[in-house]
Structure formats: structure tokens, C-alpha cells
Amino acid sequence: MSIDRSGKVLKSEGFVIRSGFIDLAGQKELVAALRDAVAVAPFFTPAMPRSGKPFSVRMTNFGPLGWVSDRDGGYRYQASHPDTCRPWPPIPESVMAIWRGVSGYPHPPEACLVNYYAAGTRMGLHQDRDEQDLAAPVVSISLGDTCLFRIGGTRRSDPTASLRLSSGDVAVLGGAARLAFHGIDRIYPGTSTVLGDWFPEGGRINLTLRRVTAPPDRAAVS
Numbered sequence: 001m002s003i004d005r006s007g008k009v010l011k012s013e014g015f016v017i018r019s020g021f022i023d024l025a026g027q028k029e030l031v032a033a034l035r036d037a038v039a040v041a042p043f044f045t046p047a048m049p050r051s052g053k054p055f056s057v058r059m060t061n062f063g064p065l066g067w068v069s070d071r072d073g074g075y076r077y078q079a080s081h082p083d084t085c086r087p088w089p090p091i092p093e094s095v096m097a098i099w100r101g102v103s104g105y106p107h108p109p110e111a112c113l114v115n116y117y118a119a120g121t122r123m124g125l126h127q128d129r130d131e132q133d134l135a136a137p138v139v140s141i142s143l144g145d146t147c148l149f150r151i152g153g154t155r156r157s158d159p160t161a162s163l164r165l166s167s168g169d170v171a172v173l174g175g176a177a178r179l180a181f182h183g184i185d186r187i188y189p190g191t192s193t194v195l196g197d198w199f200p201e202g203g204r205i206n207l208t209l210r211r212v213t214a215p216p217d218r219a220a221v222s
């Protein structure tokens with residue numbers, strides 16, 4: 001990700017933010033759908049590979065494949081919930097519609113990672129490279145409290161830019177941005193009420209939609 005002289009992220013490298021893409025009614029409908037699916041696949045606490053240090057962010061997944069991490073198995077995609085051992089619930093249709101609307105990608109996502117950030121939690125700078133299909137964009141949907149998002153380049157030492165992501169914003173990370181280092185530096189408590197009585201204390205939910213495996217048109221032919 002290149003940064004111009006005023007510190008703004010240049011939007012010509014596959015990083016697009018659709019501010020306010022989802023209106024308030026749409027956000028509330030999404031929250032209701034998520035709440036139903038999370039009743040089937042409850043939030044779990046992932047842990048760092050090797051050290052076993054727990055993440056401060058809680059996670060769950062929808063769709064055929066879910067991203068998990070624990071001390072012994074490390075980062076990976078798997079078809080079942082690590083605590084319940086049941087398949088992940090389907091990605092809600094309202095979420096699939098957002099992918100179709102913004103991704104520009106002809107195949108459906110296989111993973112919808114759901115991250116919950118309570119006030120005071122963060123996610124360190126990292127790259128997302130556990131997917132086989134790096135040609136597909138990642139689509140991020142923000143709900144609840146505003147956060148401070150940071151994005152850099154493809155090397156950890158590259159300069160970074162910070163921007164706020166608010167409830168209803170949708171970010172599309174494709175092209176060079178797909179392998180950019182990024183993280184969440186902070187949550188701004190009390191900036192949204194859309195999580196309602198699901199999380200009376202507030203917080204932020206982020207959905208990331210990803211293609212994990214190569215799509216069928218690139219599979220080997222017999």
C-alpha cells in the first residue's frame with residue numbers, strides 16, 4: 001500500500017472502502033441474522049501457535065470452511081467448530097448478497113470469519129495468507145463501534161496509514177492490497193448501538209469473507 005504525501009492511502013491498488021454501504025436498517029437485519037447463526041456456532045477464543053497465548057478478539061465462522069488457530073495446530077481452515085465439533089452454519093444470504101455486490105469475483109466465498117472486539121481489544125499487524133486463492137479479494141463488513149484500522153504494504157517495515165472503519169462500512173481488499181499488512185489498533189467505545197441487546201456493552205463485529213480454495217475453473221482437469 002503506498003501512502004501519498006498527505007498520509008492518505010492511495011486507492012489505486014485494490015483497496016476500496018465503501019463508506020456507509022449498508023444502511024441502518026440493513027445493519028440491524030445483519031445483526032439479527034448473525035445472532036441466530038452465532039447461537040449455532042458460539043464465539044471461541046483462538047490461541048497463538050506455539051505460545052498458546054489467547055487472542056483478545058473472539059471469533060467464530062460461517063460457511064464451508066472456518067479459520068481457527070490454537071497452540072498445537074496453528075493457523076488453518078477447517079470444516080468444523082473447534083469446541084462443538086459441528087459444521088459451521090451457512091453464510092447468511094444477506095451476507096452473500098454483499099459479496100456479490102462488491103467483490104467483482106465470480107465465485108462464492110467459502111469462509112466468513114466473524115471477529116468480536118470488546119472495548120480495549122486489538123489485532124496486531126499481520127498478513128492474511130492462509131488461503132490458496134490469493135486472486136480473490138477479501139471483503140470486510142464492519143458493524144457496531146468504530147475502530148481505528150491500520151494498513152501498510154507487503155513488508156512489515158513499510159509505512160502504514162490509519163483510518164476509521166464505522167458500522168455499515170464495507171472494505172474490499174484485492175490486488176496488491178490482498179497481501180498488505182493490516183491490523184486494528186483500537187475500538188472507540190459508545191460509537192454505535194446497532195449490536196443492541198446482543199452486546200449491551202457495545203463492541204465491534206467484523207465479518208471477513210474469503211475464497212479459500214482455488215475455484216473450479218482453475219482445478220486440475222482429468
Ligand code: MD3
Nearest residue numbers: 115128138140173177178180182206208
Ligand atoms: C487487508 N480482520 O480477520 S478487516 C482478519 O477488522 C482481519 O477484524 C480485521 O484482519 C478486522 O484477518 C480487519 C479488513 C481486512 C481484512 C482482510 C485483509 C483488511 C485486509 C486482507 C488483506 C489486507
Ligand code: FE
Nearest residue numbers: 126127128182
Ligand atoms: Fe487480517
